[in-house]
Amino acid sequence: MIRYIIRRLIFSVGMFVTVTLIGFVLFYLIPADPAKFACGRACTPEMVAKVAHYLGTDRPVYVQYAKFLGRLMPVSFKGGPHFKEPNLGRSFVNRQSVNWIVGQAAPVTASLVFGGLVIWMMIALPVGILSALRPRSLLDRVSMTGVLMGISLHPVWIGLVASWLIGYKLHLTPIANYANFFHPLFGQPGGPVQWAYHLILPWCTFAILFAAVYVRMIRANVMETMNEDYVRTARAKGAPEFRVMRAHILRNALLPVVTMLGMDVGLALGGAIFTEQVYSLPGLGYTSISALTNYDSPVVLGVLVFACTAIIVLNLLVDLLYAWIDPRIRLS
Amino acid sequence: MRKRLWFTAPVSLIGAAALAAALAVTALGSPTARTAGQTLQLASSATDVDYSDPALAYGVLSWQIEYETCAKLINYSDAGGKFNNELSPDAAAGMPVISKDGKTYTFTIRSGIKFSDGAPLTANSFVAAMNRDANPSMNSPVSAFMSDVVGWNDVVNKKASKISGVQAKGNKLIIHLTTRDGGMLDKLAMPFFCAIDPAKTPIDPQGVNSLPGAGPYYIASRTVGKQLVLKRNPYYKGTRSHRADTIVITMNTNPQQTFLQISNGTYATDPNGLSNPSAASQLAQQYGVNKSRFFVHPTPETDYVALNTSRPTFSSVAVRKGVNYGIDRPALLRVRGFLGGKRTTEILPESLTGGVYNQHLYPIAGADPSKAKSVAGGKCGNVNLWYATGPVGTPQAGILKYNLQQMGCNVQTRAFQGYAVYTAAGVKGADMDAMFAGWYQDYADGYDFFHILLDGRTIQASNNNNLAYFNNATVNKKIDAANALTGPARARAWGNLDIYTMKNFAPWAPIDNRSIRDYIGPRVAGYLFMPAWGSLDLGTLYLK
Numbered sequence: 001m002i003r004y005i006i007r008r009l010i011f012s013v014g015m016f017v018t019v020t021l022i023g024f025v026l027f028y029l030i031p032a033d034p035a036k037f038a039c040g041r042a043c044t045p046e047m048v049a050k051v052a053h054y055l056g057t058d059r060p061v062y063v064q065y066a067k068f069l070g071r072l073m074p075v076s077f078k079g080g081p082h083f084k085e086p087n088l089g090r091s092f093v094n095r096q097s098v099n100w101i102v103g104q105a106a107p108v109t110a111s112l113v114f115g116g117l118v119i120w121m122m123i124a125l126p127v128g129i130l131s132a133l134r135p136r137s138l139l140d141r142v143s144m145t146g147v148l149m150g151i152s153l154h155p156v157w158i159g160l161v162a163s164w165l166i167g168y169k170l171h172l173t174p175i176a177n178y179a180n181f182f183h184p185l186f187g188q189p190g191g192p193v194q195w196a197y198h199l200i201l202p203w204c205t206f207a208i209l210f211a212a213v214y215v216r217m218i219r220a221n222v223m224e225t226m227n228e229d230y231v232r233t234a235r236a237k238g239a240p241e242f243r244v245m246r247a248h249i250l251r252n253a254l255l256p257v258v259t260m261l262g263m264d265v266g267l268a269l270g271g272a273i274f275t276e277q278v279y280s281l282p283g284l285g286y287t288s289i290s291a292l293t294n295y296d297s298p299v300v301l302g303v304l305v306f307a308c309t310a311i312i313v314l315n316l317l318v319d320l321l322y323a324w325i326d327p328r329i330r331l332s
Numbered sequence: 333m334r335k336r337l338w339f340t341a342p343v344s345l346i347g348a349a350a351l352a353a354a355l356a357v358t359a360l361g362s363p364t365a366r367t368a369g370q371t372l373q374l375a376s377s378a379t380d381v382d383y384s385d386p387a388l389a390y391g392v393l394s395w396q397i398e399y400e401t402c403a404k405l406i407n408y409s410d411a412g413g414k415f416n417n418e419l420s421p422d423a424a425a426g427m428p429v430i431s432k433d434g435k436t437y438t439f440t441i442r443s444g445i446k447f448s449d450g451a452p453l454t455a456n457s458f459v460a461a462m463n464r465d466a467n468p469s470m471n472s473p474v475s476a477f478m479s480d481v482v483g484w485n486d487v488v489n490k491k492a493s494k495i496s497g498v499q500a501k502g503n504k505l506i507i508h509l510t511t512r513d514g515g516m517l518d519k520l521a522m523p524f525f526c527a528i529d530p531a532k533t534p535i536d537p538q539g540v541n542s543l544p545g546a547g548p549y550y551i552a553s554r555t556v557g558k559q560l561v562l563k564r565n566p567y568y569k570g571t572r573s574h575r576a577d578t579i580v581i582t583m584n585t586n587p588q589q590t591f592l593q594i595s596n597g598t599y600a601t602d603p604n605g606l607s608n609p610s611a612a613s614q615l616a617q618q619y620g621v622n623k624s625r626f627f628v629h630p631t632p633e634t635d636y637v638a639l640n641t642s643r644p645t646f647s648s649v650a651v652r653k654g655v656n657y658g659i660d661r662p663a664l665l666r667v668r669g670f671l672g673g674k675r676t677t678e679i680l681p682e683s684l685t686g687g688v689y690n691q692h693l694y695p696i697a698g699a700d701p702s703k704a705k706s707v708a709g710g711k712c713g714n715v716n717l718w719y720a721t722g723p724v725g726t727p728q729a730g731i732l733k734y735n736l737q738q739m740g741c742n743v744q745t746r747a748f749q750g751y752a753v754y755t756a757a758g759v760k761g762a763d764m765d766a767m768f769a770g771w772y773q774d775y776a777d778g779y780d781f782f783h784i785l786l787d788g789r790t791i792q793a794s795n796n797n798n799l800a801y802f803n804n805a806t807v808n809k810k811i812d813a814a815n816a817l818t819g820p821a822r823a824r825a826w827g828n829l830d831i832y833t834m835k836n837f838a839p840w841a842p843i844d845n846r847s848i849r850d851y852i853g854p855r856v857a858g859y860l861f862m863p864a865w866g867s868l869d870l871g872t873l874y875l876k
Contacts, residue, residue, distance in 0.1 A: 030749070030752060032749070032750065032751060032752035032755050033755045033795075036751075036754075036755055036758070036795055037751060038471075039471070039473060039476075040390050040473025040476060041473075041774075041784075041797060042473070042476035042477065042774065042784055042797065043473065043475075043476050043795065044476065044792065044795070045792050045793060045794055045795050047475060047476060048794075048795050050468070050471065051471050054471055054537070090538070093382065094380070094382060094383060094539070094556060095383075095388075095537065095538040095539055096538065096556050097538075100556075101556070101557065104555075104556075104557065104558070105557075160588060163589055163592070164592065167592070168592045168595075168596060175589050175592050175593050175596070175598070176586055176589035176590075176593065177582065177585070185555060185558060185559045186552075186553060186559065186561045186580060187371055187373065187561070187578070187580045188559070188580075188582075277586060278586055278588075278589070279586065279589070280582075280584065280585040280586040280589055280590075282557055282558050282584060286584065287557065290378075290379075290380075290557075290584060293750065294750075295750070295751075295752075
């Protein structure tokens with residue numbers, strides 16, 4: 001198990017370096033000069049050069065990348081080895097600390113993703129299982145139609161229609177915006193109830209796509225497992241149906257779902273972009289879109305580092321959990 | 333199968349619980365009354381201010397906000413809910429005394445003006461602001477405009493710590509210039525020259541987010557990317573408008589949702605203009621234009637096609653004039669949506685021409701391909717047309733390509749993402765023949781257009797704004813001559829130079845002067861447009 005963990009950790013570090021390097025090089029290749037943008041329109045080349053030096057964009061890309069990685073290290077050797085806070089740098093556009101920007105945006109995205117996850121699993125589990133128990137029934141056909149729609153409709157469309165209908169016309173929820181769980185902004189609602197109230201539509205919008213995918217997956221897994229020999233044997237031995245379902249069918253059918261969940265939470269950080277955009281949620285997706293528009297590479301890379309770390313850690317946890325649950329994985 | 337139903341019940345219960353939980357949260361929350369009292373809630377869709385620090389802020393929205401928070405030597409006044417488009421004294425007791433050679437400006441500072449923290453405003457408040465602007469640690473964009481202030485560049489280049497040409501003597505502020513600059517007063521009206529309290533506004537390369545203001549409001553707080561709060565300056569005794577007690581601007585909202593939220597009164601308006609341009613036609617029908625809730629005004633911006641005079645195709649004046657006959661201005665403007673701007677054939681927006689405007693040198697009703705071809709003499713060759721991709725740039729490139737092909741040009745298009753097109757085209761020798769560009773005035777003077785965009789002496793190896801690479805000795809001389817003038821004669825000189833340049837050299841094919849479309853909420857009153865800034869006045873808005 002320890003060798004397995006070490007192997008996975010080395011792989012994770014390699015993946016992190018590769019992803020950030022690609023991100024860095026991509027920004028370097030774009031023919032836009034952030035120093036010109038930061039300096040202002042009427043600047044002379046000398047002034048632009050000064051700003052480029054201030055931003056650090058006048059150095060070769062490998063130096064910039066090395067400095068970037070150096071800032072990320074939790075240890076510094078300048079003036080003797082000591083621990084330091086990893087530093088993502090400063091925004092080219094507003095000169096704010098990227099640590100602060102990402103720190104402000106991450107809880108919003110986390111609220112959306114984990115709240116959405118609860119909703120999508122609350123929909124997917126019962127609907128998927130019921131559909132599997134009664135295939136080709138009315139419930140199954142209706143839920144499969146819903147699944148098809150959930151997969152086909154774009155979250156932006158769903159979000160715009162939902163906010164117009166439920167928020168604007170029916171006044172049941174806010175049209176958009178985010179309410180902080182702690183420390184509400186001046187003149188804005190805040191606290192747990194307002195937080196949840198403002199997130200209902202985003203959660204549902206966000207959950208629809210994933211719920212649809214998971215309903216199909218759970219249905220298929222449950223149907224497949226129901227035909228396994230050990231299920232038939234359990235029933236032949238007279239085990240109660242609840243026990244068969246809980247101990248024999250669901251335990252095995254939901255194992256792949258756990259794996260998928262770990263990966264999808266990471267992917268959902270990317271999928272959250274649309275939902276955040278449509279509901280004006282100042283999360284990581286919204287932040288990265290704004291930064292991309294302004295060629296603010298430190299902020300984009302900051303979000304990339306955060307998302308990459310989150311995905312790697314989640315995948316690592318799932319892998320370890322899976323290896324722990326299923327000995328065949330670690331042995332292979 | 334019947335036994336499986338035993339499992340169905342608890343599973344259904346979970347689903348019902350999920351639904352109940354969602355409904356319960358809905359019932360517990362309630363829409364917040366966000367426009368209670370005299371707190372104005374505004375939404376800035378899809379953008380935040382760049383900075384709230386006056387030394388760094390360089391955007392339409394940030395300047396709109398700093399109009400409310402800044403005391404400047406001279407300013408445009410909105411006293412009595414009417415906007416005066418002429419400069420008038422603000423923190424100064426009167427207009428400056430200008431020496432005979434035009435190189436020394438002496439301002440007398442009014443007594444009794446206070447910052448929002450109670451500190452008095454003095455001549456030193458302006459000296460501190462200018463020294464801070466010039467400080468190399470701040471990297472302020474203002475240095476590009478102030479090279480003719482004695483000692484400014486010494487501070488920028490770290491040869492001095494204070495600008496030798498800016499001095500405070502008692503209540504007098506004296507500014508020495510190296511050369512006569514008829515546009516200096518317009519420059520001093522920029523928010524870069526906002527008085528500061530040096531004790532509360534330190535040198536900080538990251539910029540200060542909230543600071544005391546000596547204008548009608550001050551920036552009480554700013555949460556970057558999310559919110560900016562303006563509060564009334566309790567010590568303000570001037571005449572500028574300040575109706576609401578507090579103005580809260582929520583940043584980076586979704587444009588479509590912002591439109592709905594203005595419609596239902598959650599937000600008073602979007603200070604960036606109509607967040608959903610496709611709704612302009614419907615709003616004009618519903619509310620009329622400039623009557624109740626929908627307002628349209630021209631901005632000091634010109635959109636144009638720069639014709640690269642240093643490349644073979646457009647080195648010919650005849651071909652450049654031909655393009656001005658051949659482009660379909662109505663079609664190009666239509667891309668910006670209903671009432672998106674006003675067609676033009678001139679370089680300067682109307683407000684900068686001193687009344688020498690509306691000279692339609694070229695057709696504005698549509699393309700005239702046969703005239704274009706005959707004027708160009710059938711000589712149009714290869715054209716590399718550059719543009720920025722987007723809902724405006726992409727269709728406009730298609731239209732222009734068609735217009736140029738009608739003239740007999742062989743057009744190749746190249747798309748760029750956002751401002752990358754300016755970086756690429758700004759390199760001298762780039763293989764760009766024509767490109768879409770736009771220029772929004774920095775300050776209300778023709779020099780800001782002619783010197784930066786069409787003065788051939790400013791062409792450099794990279795970072796060029798003269799995208800036509802136009803260099804004509806006569807025009808350069810006329811720029812100098814106009815810059816030596818002051819007052820109405822100066823504005824007329826720019827207007828005349830505009831017509832002279834377009835009639836004889838046509839380095840651009842001007843398309844339009846863009847307009848701003850404002851939409852306000854149902855309970856909002858006091859709308860006032862500020863032509864000098866091309867934006868609405870936040871201080872005059874209030875709730876009915």
